[in-house]
Amino acid sequence: MIKTSVNIMRGCFGGCSFCSITEHEGRIIQNRSKESILEELQEIRDKVPGFTGTISDLGGPTANMYRLGCSDPKAEANCRRPSCVFPGICHKLNTDHKHTIDLYRSAREVEGIKKVLIASGVRYDLAIESPEYVKELVTHHVGGYLKIAPEHTEKGPLDLMMKPGMGAYEQFKAMFEQYSAEAGKKQYLIPYFISAHPGTEDEDMLNLALWLKKNNFECDQVQNFYPSPMCNATAMYHAETNPLKRVKYKKRDVVPVAKGERQRRLHKALLRYHDPNNWPLIRQALVDMGKKHLIGDGPHCLIPADDQQKQTPAQRRKSGRHGANRFATKHTKSQPGFTPLRKGRNQPQATAAQPTKSQQRGKNAAKSKQVS
Numbered sequence: 001m002i003k004t005s006v007n008i009m010r011g012c013f014g015g016c017s018f019c020s021i022t023e024h025e026g027r028i029i030q031n032r033s034k035e036s037i038l039e040e041l042q043e044i045r046d047k048v049p050g051f052t053g054t055i056s057d058l059g060g061p062t063a064n065m066y067r068l069g070c071s072d073p074k075a076e077a078n079c080r081r082p083s084c085v086f087p088g089i090c091h092k093l094n095t096d097h098k099h100t101i102d103l104y105r106s107a108r109e110v111e112g113i114k115k116v117l118i119a120s121g122v123r124y125d126l127a128i129e130s131p132e133y134v135k136e137l138v139t140h141h142v143g144g145y146l147k148i149a150p151e152h153t154e155k156g157p158l159d160l161m162m163k164p165g166m167g168a169y170e171q172f173k174a175m176f177e178q179y180s181a182e183a184g185k186k187q188y189l190i191p192y193f194i195s196a197h198p199g200t201e202d203e204d205m206l207n208l209a210l211w212l213k214k215n216n217f218e219c220d221q222v223q224n225f226y227p228s229p230m231c232n233a234t235a236m237y238h239a240e241t242n243p244l245k246r247v248k249y250k251k252r253d254v255v256p257v258a259k260g261e262r263q264r265r266l267h268k269a270l271l272r273y274h275d276p277n278n279w280p281l282i283r284q285a286l287v288d289m290g291k292k293h294l295i296g297d298g299p300h301c302l303i304p305a306d307d308q309q310k311q312t313p314a315q316r317r318k319s320g321r322h323g324a325n326r327f328a329t330k331h332t333k334s335q336p337g338f339t340p341l342r343k344g345r346n347q348p349q350a351t352a353a354q355p356t357k358s359q360q361r362g363k364n365a366a367k368s369k370q371v372s
């Protein structure tokens with residue numbers, strides 16, 4: 001637990017397939033009272049050594065589910081839906097964010113608290129139902145970057161994850177940009193994605209990579225799906241069946257699952273399409289998929305045809321596949337760490353004087369005979 005972050009609730013009614021919070025914390029939100037939260041803020045202010053006045057988070061499993069829930073207790077008691085917000089927001093769900101807005105305002109007024117940040121994930125399909133909440137969040141509670149989790153761009157995987165489509169993301173992004181501009185702040189959205197989630201095919205990951213490239217995103221941290229206890233996605237992974245639809249003895253909805261080292265690595269590599277270390281794998285996959293036109297230097301291409309040109313001399317040396325001197329150009333000669341070849345000494349070692357593979361094998365065989 002981060003010492004300057006405050007938990008305001010437990011539970012989540014999102015029901016995302018890859019997450020087990022709904023199972024172990026419950027679908028009905030358990031809220032703390034506003035007074036209790038404000039008391040904790042004062043306690044942090046008074047007791048945390050070195051407290052600078054910044055609260056790093058006021059949240060929970062989802063930042064914006066505080067005091068939200070089903071408006072009909074009878075329906076809630078009998079409801080079997082795994083999510084209140086997927087495939088669409090249930091008409092019985094109360095989406096009024098007034099309690100969260102009120103809490104944020106009161107938290108900002110606590111003496112000695114200079115800044116309250118929201119670091120928990122914002123459920124953006126829910127947030128766009130309350131523009132006033134988005135405005136409050138963007139104007140006062142974003143520390144430059146706001147992390148949100150579309151998780152994918154393609155409908156197939158998104159439906160199996162029980163996540164909203166990219167339409168909701170685009171709407172939230174437009175609101176975020178508008179309110180940031182109105183507040184005179186330069187702030188950015190950081191979208192999170194998952195690779196290799198059950199239901200994700202190579203083509204889906206490729207489309208996601210092309211979307212990332214088109215939108216100038218280069219993900220540093222990415223999640224490659226791993227089956228974990230109590231998740232629907234884990235059942236999908238092992239049974240290769242969609243448990244969100246009715247499963248009969250001889251009739252089931254088959255789910256494609258990325259398994260095996262190569263395919264899982266490829267899906268992750270596509271999320272990090274900008275990393276030169278991933279280019280050989282992606283290049284081969286694009287050839288296999290009949291998408292050679294995406295290899296090259298054109299604006300529509302995903303990766304370059306030749307990774308040598310895109311690496312710095314330091315990266316080429318580190319790769320260990322060849323010496324930098326061998327591929328020296330005018331440009332590399334001007335690099336600070338470049339050592340020119342000296343005639344008669346290191347030049348032959350780098351090129352012609354290197355024994356061929358068969359010569360080397362012969363030498364090795366002779367050596368092993370001498371030893372025996």
Ligand code: SF4
Pocket residue numbers: 013069070071072075076079080081083084085090091092093094
């Ligand atoms: S009726 Fe709707 S809002 Fe109520 S619990 Fe079920 S899905 Fe959620």
